[in-house]
Amino acid sequence: MALDRRGFLKFIGGATAGILATPVVWKSLDDVSIWTQNWSWIPRNIDGANSYVPTVSKLCPSGVGVRVRLVDGRPVRVLTNNDHPLGGGLSSIAAAEVQLLYSPSRMKRPLKRTADGAYVGITWEEAETMLVEGLKKAKGGDKLAVITGDETGTINELFTALAAEMGSKSCFLMPGEAQPAAKAWELMGGEGQVGYDIEKSDYVLAIGANVLETWGPVIRNRRAFKAGRPHGETPSVRFAYAGPVQNNTAAGADVWLPIRPGAETVLALGLANLLIKAGASSPAADFADFKALAAKFTPEQVAAQTGVDAKRLAAVAQELAKAKRPLVIAGSEFGQGGGAAPVLAGLALNALLGSMNREGGIRALPYARKVVPAAMDRKALLQNDLVGWLGKVASGKAAAPQAIVFYEANPVYALPQTDAMKATLAKVPFKVAFTSFLDETAMACDLVLPVPMGLERFDDVDTPYGSGQVVYALAVPALAPLVDARPAGDVVIGIAKKLGADLGVAAFADALKAKAEARGASFTEPSATNAHVSSAVLPVNGIALRADVLSKAIDVKAPAFPVALAPVAKLNVGTSKTATPPFNTKTVRRWEIQGADLYVMMNGATAAKLGLQKHDRIELSNPAGKFTARVNLFEGVINDTVAVPAGHGHTAFDEFSKGKGENVMRLLAAGAEPGTGLSVWNSAGVNIAKA
């Protein structure tokens, strides 16, 4: 039978009807949908046994103690470590650390800058040869400078020892809270490092110090906050915060006193005045002078200078006086540049409250002894003022070094007057960065050397500033480096040898062992924390209140600008060393960054005064720099103040940070604090105009 066209169509019709009654179509559709989930670039789970490595975060400035969870030996997540003295929670930087191992801006091999400005990969042998040659030209007479971004590590001893062997004392820490505190404590005659026993306090007043976000070992602070305020029960501790912006600390505190930026010292002296009137005293030799100084800060005077009305000031003074174990913590609301005076005034308040050397008060913690003979110890390192020194280099009062070594520091992005500081650093002929990320500073260097990330190396955290006790925490690697990186400590030891210097330690691991021993720690047994706590404290005797220093420091006429500037620091956008981890981009708020635009915050009254509305594009300018931004209205900002989120506006790193927003540090002009000489940059102002 010949099949004609009609017959064929019938056949097809029958076949189609039949095929629909079989699994062919449905199964194929199902299989295709599964197949689309099978493409090779889709990440797959890898099954295996769980293991946990207790360590401490070197990336997060809080030095949080964590546990790294590994599956089949591969790190998958950073978890809390409730047993760790600096743990009990997780910071948003530590949480992102596993993902950052695979960051697109991670340094994968040593790089050198070629004549045309491009970076090319070189071998470690070539890199070390180049480093040795560069450093040879910087021998003698402070021709080598070291800038380190690690405030707590023994690694600093190796770098400073190398500098010392080269005849240089130009070693600096990146600015932070520790430096002004060390200065204040030293001026008062205190020994060791000042410590704050938040855990045992029943009333914590933070003046400026952003204790729940950027000040000190933040996660430990948060744990103390949480422990004192159990859910559904009566809190055993009250928190009060004074600062210009309702930041995360203000939001968590029971009391928020909005004060003008840079008015911390005045507020502290106003409280001191009220406490002294209520009978508070101090055995300090200069108490009479202090009392006379404080008496000038009447509630009316304080209200005029800080914006806090007399009733609210009196209420806080009364709460402080009534508390059994009050503690005052003073610092900078954005973690740097606040000067020594606020800390000094805050410590003086503690002295008036009887909080010195008391449970739930101020402790003097001993520094660990040096383990590298030629090194600069932490106390000496804290005395060197990086911003002040760079200012002198810029003005020609100090000679520019021949070579500069940056260790996990990003001064090209993170210093005040960023543009001027960058130009000053550019004067140095040979610049080397030890870093994990290709950051702004690395992009300005002749040689960039990758260091393993914190999860890939042995390292340590020794008693971060703010801790209430001596804590020595060891960082242990959870995995071998994923890139061609070498531990900076071992590289420095090797380089020193090639330069003919013996640093006295054969390997970085030996330095860590010696430091642990110096702190009385032993890590021979498996530990759930790899951390050691010591109850060692130094006596606190003969503390002076230094009214002489305070009277000079407060006698500052801030430059007259129509609007004060209050930077707002938050950990989720990373640090200058990390930029914003891709893991955290979802935590950047809607009206903080939109596309490339930065949103700055002001309250409705300030906006109305300036004739601005939400989303208006404005230019913020002052002699230090200028940039454009958009307006967001937020009633948690004091009058006549613009709050600018910090940590944005990177010009390096990856697509998640580069070119997003503006860097507030560009608007902060550094000056010298009268009485202490320390660089300060917490009282900036700006002009605002519609752009």
Place this chain on the structure above:
Amino acid sequence: MEDRQLNSSGCGTDGGKCCGGGITPFLVGLVVSLIFGWWVFPDMIYSKKEQPIRFSHKVHMEGAGMECKQCHVLREDGTFAGLPSTASCADCHSDVMGSDPEEARFVNEYVKTGKEVKWLVYQIQPDNVFFSHAAHSLDGCNQCHEFKESELCAQCHPDVANSDSAPTHFENKLTGYSKQTMKMWQCERCHANENHYGVTSSSNACFVCHK
């Protein structure tokens, strides 16, 4: 064109013979596609693979008196280790114990070389399915059922307790998954069974399995 129209318009006047063979082509097409769809196609989309070693569960369960969980262990943290490693098999098979040539081959090729056997797994789920063996325990199910361990396992897995050789592994040529991979409706035999609600912690909410 006109002729064609004339021809076609004649349909029905010629006893149906002009209509392309009546219903027959339709039926032929139907039958051919049914045969293809139900008998040829299912066989065509899978490639057949055998396990690298012929493994007898029967010998281990009946002969050695072992239980499933002795080899297919839950780790201390509740995660499922799945298949035993060569090292754990070597706890007993450090040397050839019996007369089965497959055992000798296993010992020589794997135990002595330390190589892992690339066992074919019948029921790997995709990553968008979160399945915990720890949650599907005898304690939970035997609140009402009276399963033996091997019976509980066989609710989802091929019942291999009584077999002398592992079943053939049918691998889907397109997806790579085994033919025995459980589909969601099979999970729902228990998860959507309302008699289970309130008795076990099972729920049919999406987020229970799809994270």
